[in-house]
Amino acid sequence: MSNITAADVKKLRDQTGAGMMDCKKALVEADGDYEKAIEILRTKGQKLSLKRAEREAKEGVVIAKVSDDKKSGVVIRLSCETDFVAKNQDFINFADQIASIALENLPKTKDELGALPLGPITIQDKIIEQVGVIGEKIELADYELLESELVVPYIHMGYRAGVIVGLNQDGGSVEEAGKDVAMQVAAMRPIALDKDAVDPSIIEKEIEIGKEQARQEGKPEQIIEKIALGKLNKFFQENTLLNQGFVKDNGSTVKQYLQSVDKNLTITDFKHLMLG
Template sequence: MAITAKDVNKLRQMTGAGMMDCKKALVEADGDFEKAIELLRKKGQKVSASRADRETTEGVVVTRTNADNTKGLVIALTCETDFVAKNEDFVGLANKAADLAFENSPADVDALLALSAGDITLGEKITETTGKIGEKIEISAFETMEGEAVVPYIHSNGKLGVMVVLKNVNGASVEDAGKDVAMQIAAMNPVAVDKDGVDPTVIEKEIEIGKEQARQEGKPENIIDKIAQGKLQKFFKENTLLSQQFVKDNSLSIQQYLDTVSKGLTVTEFKRVSIG
């Protein structure tokens, strides 16, 4: 049957696919819109598969928190180019994924992808968008948090997000303090909240590095261990959140800064999600 420009435009409005793709799909489907939509989805699957080995180093990070800021989540939707990362459909898809995750509390990325996003799943929607845009798209990070106060922060480039859990709030207004701490995490990328949270393998590695540095400096063997322990303490101070110098006021550590907001206020957990 003859495919009119009106038919092509209608399918384009329904799917968001390109004009030529819509025309080809309608011709192959003999004018059947449902079949044409299915063909376009299949094309998306083919595009997705053909780009599976591509790196996704661009994208957006999106956060959500509930009304009383006791629960939150952060999601990173990634793609191949900055141009696509700024695409309205792509950003809308990231927000759709965040909304679905927030409403349904999936256990992991696979469960999130299986959620219904209208008449198809979120995973199918991502595949469909891959076909439409022509780049690999994936959810590269999905983290959830809960506690007394969950404070989110998105860096100005949209590619870095942080969520912080505070405790011992004691009725204080902690949103600004939470944002300050989140910005600290974004800038300084601590390895853990405090030394107790540092992976034992990291500690072992730092001790060995400290010992080797001391030997290279010609220090006596009987004080090598002591020197290595001193270097480890310096590592904790520089690389664990609560011990780090507060970037806005170097006279205070992060824990000392939090104490000025509310005595005993501290951080129990954080997540830092960065793209690229």
């Protein structure tokens, strides 16, 4: 059996983040073979990941970042089981590292992001490895990409929510407006940019809800449809970003606020991820 030194254990711990005893056991099992010990720790993570696959991972962190030229942005949600892990700086740094890799490569999907390299292995394999290190379920739960003339990020409530907002212009005043709108998204949680972007199935459901409410209120059948459409318009005002009342000035909508900055300024798209 190879002589396992404290320096060997520390080297493996620095590489993997696993506990000192786990590193020592892996080195002993691998008879001092460093690469084999890493594989043993990864296998442990995979086994633990399978055991915890059905567990809920509602805690975690959301990271929103933009490129240096501010024309691309990403937001990711890295989930875990407990608030204790979510608040750990190493976990936050890990999520930030994944977001940085996303920003460098601009993958289109979560699966593409997971397949990108993080050191000698993929992001997804590193997540599995961290399951063994931390001892609870960890997953890359969500990922969104946005590209526009200007993209502005916002992280809300200690990494519990993240927003990226795309605008059709750039510049200092436009960026400030973008920050205001990003905070609006985090606070008011719009479901779409405007009424044209709302899923038709949601519109159909809201119309049916409006009709049923009108009937329960005893309204005549011949005006049920009109009442339902009126309720739908109110739904659009409350739930679509450009039509929402601007939180910093209830006298204007978000669309009107943007036009007060520049008559042609508007939001091209937004992405919002949150825990839960």
